[in-house]
Amino acid sequence: AVQMTQSPSSLSASVGDRVTITCRASQYIRNDLGWYQQKPGKAPKVLIFAASSLQSGVPSRFSGSGSGTDFTLTISTLQPEDLATYYCLQDYSYPWTFGQGTRVEIK
Amino acid sequence: QVQLVESGGGVVQPGRSLRLSCAASGFAFNSDAMHWVRQAPGKGLEWVAFISYDGSNKYYADSVKGRFTVSRDDSKNTLYLQMNSLRPEDTAMYYCARQTGNFILDYWGQGTLVTVSS
Numbered sequence: 001a002v003q004m005t006q007s008p009s010s011l012s013a014s015v016g017d018r019v020t021i022t023c024r025a026s027q028y029i030r031n032d033l034g035w036y037q038q039k040p041g042k043a044p045k046v047l048i049f050a051a052s053s054l055q056s057g058v059p060s061r062f063s064g065s066g067s068g069t070d071f072t073l074t075i076s077t078l079q080p081e082d083l084a085t086y087y088c089l090q091d092y093s094y095p096w097t098f099g100q101g102t103r104v105e106i107k
Numbered sequence: 108q109v110q111l112v113e114s115g116g117g118v119v120q121p122g123r124s125l126r127l128s129c130a131a132s133g134f135a136f137n138s139d140a141m142h143w144v145r146q147a148p149g150k151g152l153e154w155v156a157f158i159s160y161d162g163s164n165k166y167y168a169d170s171v172k173g174r175f176t177v178s179r180d181d182s183k184n185t186l187y188l189q190m191n192s193l194r195p196e197d198t199a200m201y202y203c204a205r206q207t208g209n210f211i212l213d214y215w216g217q218g219t220l221v222t223v224s225s
Binding site: 032034036038045049050055087100 | 142144151152153154157166167168169202209210211212213215216217218
């Protein structure tokens with residue numbers, strides 16, 4: 001199974017900051033990666049698919065990049081409502097696998 | 108609007124079985140692949156199982172292979188997860204999710220909690 005290593009596990013940033021989360025795959029996964037946001041007590045919500053495509057309705061401050069094994073989720077200007085845990089998910093091969101998650105806190 | 112509603116969770120003893128259901132509405136259920144994802148209390152997301160739109164392909168996480176079975180009844184617009192030989196480590200919130208053509212899990216249910224404990 002493809003292992004997804006996500007970092008950092010948590011971060012604290014101020015409103016307006018630029019935030020970067022990374023995910024590394026244990027093997028080549030093309031650009032078959034999505035990013036999901038999970039707010040406390042809620043189901044996850046897709047932000048980015050195919051590594052860099054913004055899901056409809058998601059604010060443009062969210063962006064994704066990368067291919068092969070290294071991927072990045074960037075929040076260009078952190079907002080208070082971005083308090084959440086973020087997960088990468090590879091859909092290149094079964095079993096699909098999530099990263100361990102990054103908890104984003106607001107200072 | 109698209110709705111996914113899970114049910115069937117509860118407290119069960121180790122070694123016993125449980126069947127989860129996911130009732131779908133607001134879309135052509137028989138045209139979409141579906142997934143199960145779980146989350147242990149205070150932990151991250153874990154992908155569990157996949158079933159293709161026509162039920163011909165199924166895949167499982169290694170942690171549940173041989174114990175869990177995913178199925179669907181398109182006449183009832185319902186997805187199932189049959190869970191046998193349950194273990195304490197299967198304790199989690201179980202979500203069903205719809206897959207789009209871009210391999211996105213775009214709609215999720217609210218989850219149903221399974222607790223495996225003696």
